[in-house]
Structure formats: structure tokens, C-alpha cells
Amino acid sequence: MDLDYFFAQCEEIRNPQLRGKPLLVCVYSGRSEDSGVISTANYEARNFGVKSGIPIITAKKYLKKVPESTFLPMDRDMYSDMSEKVMAIAREFGDPFEQTGLDECYLEITRIVGNDFEGSEDLADSLKEKIRKVVGLTCSIGIAPNKLLAKIASDTCKPDGLKLIKSKDILGFLSPLSIGKLPGVGKKMVPRMSSLGVKKIGDLLELDEEELTRNFGKNQALYFHNAAHGIDNVPVKERGEAEQIGRIVTLKEDSNDIEFIKTSLELISVDVYERCQERGITFRTLGVILITNEIKTHSRSRTIDSRSNSKQKILELGCELTEIFLREHPTTKLRRIGIKLSGFESADSQVSLSQFMD
Ligand code: TTP
Numbered sequence: 487m488d489l490d491y492f493f494a495q496c497e498e499i500r501n502p503q504l505r506g507k508p509l510l511v512c513v514y515s516g517r518s519e520d521s522g523v524i525s526t527a528n529y530e531a532r533n534f535g536v537k538s539g540i541p542i543i544t545a546k547k548y549l550k551k552v553p554e555s556t557f558l559p560m561d562r563d564m565y566s567d568m569s570e571k572v573m574a575i576a577r578e579f580g581d582p583f584e585q586t587g588l589d590e591c592y593l594e595i596t597r598i599v600g601n602d603f604e605g606s607e608d609l610a611d612s613l614k615e616k617i618r619k620v621v622g623l624t625c626s627i628g629i630a631p632n633k634l635l636a637k638i639a640s641d642t643c644k645p646d647g648l649k650l651i652k653s654k655d656i657l658g659f660l661s662p663l664s665i666g667k668l669p670g671v672g673k674k675m676v677p678r679m680s681s682l683g684v685k686k687i688g689d690l691l692e693l694d695e696e697e698l699t700r701n702f703g704k705n706q707a708l709y710f711h712n713a714a715h716g717i718d719n720v721p722v723k724e725r726g727e728a729e730q731i732g733r734i735v736t737l738k739e740d741s742n743d744i745e746f747i748k749t750s751l752e753l754i755s756v757d758v759y760e761r762c763q764e765r766g767i768t769f770r771t772l773g774v775i776l777i778t779n780e781i782k783t784h785s786r787s788r789t790i791d792s793r794s795n796s797k798q799k800i801l802e803l804g805c806e807l808t809e810i811f812l813r814e815h816p817t818t819k820l821r822r823i824g825i826k827l828s829g830f831e832s833a834d835s836q837v838s839l840s841q842f843m844d
């Protein structure tokens with residue numbers, strides 16, 4: 487998931503009058519009035535050739551004939567705030583979840599939708615819709631068998647796009663793309679690739695490993711060779727304290743009967759509880775993931791006042807959130823259900839804190 491023209495879109499949300507005309511977020515260096523570079527620009531400005539990284543003076547030249555263009559200084563605090571809200575939503579949709587920048591993250595959804603991509607587009611649509619409704623931002627999502635392909639897919643469907651690449655379509659999708667679309671092939675690398683006859687990603691398939699190694703060294707050669715084949719085995723990894731523990735199961739049959747669903751929730755509660763126990767941690771936030779018989783994915787979460795690691799508490803909260811959802815959707819039946827814990831702290835630190843307070 488990658489947010490569209492992120493900093494500029496944040497500014498459009500703060501001041502909707504800026505929509506529909508070129509808007510540029512600038513990093514002013516302060517040396518003279520217009521010295522500095524463009525951080526990002528909305529699509530209206532991009533239509534005039536404006537790109538991240540070009541001098542502000544150049545952008546002004548491109549937009550000479552568009553006096554209604556707006557140039558704004560960066561407001562990183564606001565963008566970080568928006569980013570946090572988006573990521574709090576996104577992490578409910580993947581397990582594991584990995585944030586890799588202010589405006590991008592990866593979600594492992596295999597355990598949620600299964601191996602066959604069934605329901606993956608609905609899941610992505612729900613995520614897009616929730617981010618748009620709650621925060622107001624549009625984003626683009628690529629769904630693929632690995633992170634490399636998902637990233638390229640999201641880049642090719644911008645803005646407000648959704649692109650699914652199934653295993654059988656990998657080479658057909660990758661080969662015609664220009665080589666610059668491959669992560670790691672920057673401005674300097676493009677002419678080097680070109681001198682080897684590589685203009686498209688597919689052209690890489692024509693070079694043998696020896697030739698690649700001679701030109702790029704062993705590590706990069708291996709990366710290019712694999713990437714051109716759509717191979718990437720780097721897993722989605724939780725980062726730092728943002729880790730979460732979760733488990734999703736399929737109900738024996740589709741149901742909206744809380745007593746029936748509770749038997750599955752009991753099973754999951756024990757599992758996540760034991761994993762917390764093993765690691766000696768307590769949680770503050772519990773979320774449920776609810777996948778309906780129409781393969782629509784919903785999530786609900788609750789942050790509790792005091793930390794917990796009680797089996798009873800997990801089950802209780804899980805049931806409560808599920809019941810609230812079922813009341814809101816009286817005709818919906820659930821097919822799969824999951825629980826996710828986050829906001830961890832080690833149980834030890836709590837003990838020592840309470841001792842200290844005594
Ligand atoms: P990107 O996701 O690369 O760009 P974007 O979100 O503006 O546009 P797109 O719709 O193509 O995704 O980067 C995210 C933010 O990082 C961007 O809004 C501003 C900042 N940024 C810079 O400050 N300088 C840069 O050169 C780039 C590429 C991004």
C-alpha cells in the first residue's frame with residue numbers, strides 16, 4: 487500500500503480549495519526566496535512535468551502559465567500524524583504488517599485470504615475505503631505473490647489504483663515495463679542498463695548470469711536476475727515494538743450465531759494467550775478480523791486502559807467486538823474469524839514499575 491502524492495494530498499485535505507489545480511510541497515533551503523527542491527506535487531502539477539526532487543525555480547518555470555498553482559512549505563508534523571492514522575488502520579488488515587516509510591507498508595494476507603488470491607481484491611478495496619473514509623486519503627495497492635511484485639504493481643496503478651498479479655501473469659506483467667520501474671534501478675543505472683541493450687525489464691532475461699556479474703557484481707547480478715523473473719523471497723516482517731500476535735481460523739460453517747462463533751474464539755484466545763505467555767508480554771490493544779461469507783473483510787479493535795494478559799479478557803473482548811459487528815450487520819454471516827493483539831510491553835517491566843510505585 488502506497489499513499490498517492492502523499493504530502494500534497496495531506497495539504498489538499500487540510501484545505502480542499504487547493505484541489506484541482508497544481509499544488510507543490512517544497513523544501514525551502516532558506517538561502518534565497520525560491521531556493522530549494524520540490525518534495526512532492528499533486529497530479530495536476532505532474533501533468534506539467536513537475537517531479538519530486540527538481541528545483542523549485544524549475545517547477546515555477548513549468549507552471550508559468552498556471553498562476554493558480556500553489557507552493558507550500560513542508561509540514562512534517564501534520565504528515566506524520568496522517569501517516570500514523572493510516573498505518574493504525576492498515577495494520578488491522580495484514581498479519582504480519584510492515585511499515586517501510588511514512589506512506590508505504592506491506593501486508594501479508596496469505597493467512598487471511600488463503601493461497602489462491604480469492605477475496606484479496608475485496609480485502610484491498612475494504613482497506614482503501616476505510617482509509618478514505620476515516621482519514622480522507624487515497625492510496626494505491628498492489629497484490630502479488632511477493633513484496634517486490636506488489637511494490638511494482640502498486641506503482642503501475644497510481645493514483646487510487648488496485649492491481650492484482652497472479653503467479654501465472656508475472657512475466658507478462660513485468661517484461662514490458664521499462665527498466666527504471668525496477669526498484670534499485672535509479673537515474674544513474676538506466677543508461678548503464680541501456681548500454682547493455684536493457685531497456686525493458688524483460689530484456690534482462692536475455693543476459694546470462696556471467697554477463698550480469700561482470701557488469702554489476704555478484705550481489706546485484708543475482709538481484710537483477712531474480713527480479714526479472716519476479717522472484718523475491720524477503721518476508722513481510724513486523725518492525726520493533728509494533729509487533730503483533732494474531733491467529734485466524736475458518737469457522738466449521740458460515741454463521742452469525744455468537745455462541746457458535748465463540749467456540750472458535752475460545753480456541754484462538756488460548757493460542758494468542760499462550761504466545762504472549764511464552765514471550766512474557768502484556769497487550770493493550772485487541773482487534774478482531776471478521777471475514778464474511780461474501781469474503782468481505784472487516785476489523786474492529788479496542789485499546790484497554792490497563793495492560794492485560796488474561797485468557798478471559800482476550801475471549802471477552804473478542805466476543806464483544808464480534809457481537810457489536812453482528813448487531814450492525816444483522817444479515818451477514820461470518821466465514822473466518824481472527825484475533826490480533828498489539829501494543830505489547832514485557833510483563834517484567836510492569837512488575838518493577840508497580841514495585842516502584844508501592
Ligand atoms: P512517494 O510515495 O515516492 O511519492 P508520493 O506519495 O508523493 O507520490 P505517488 O503517488 O507517486 O506515491 O513518496 C512519499 C512522500 O515522500 C512524498 O509525498 C514526499 C516525500 N518525498 C520527498 O520528499 N522527496 C522525494 O524525492 C520523494 C520521491 C518523496
Ligand code: MG
Pocket residue numbers: 488489490491492589
Ligand atoms: Mg506515495
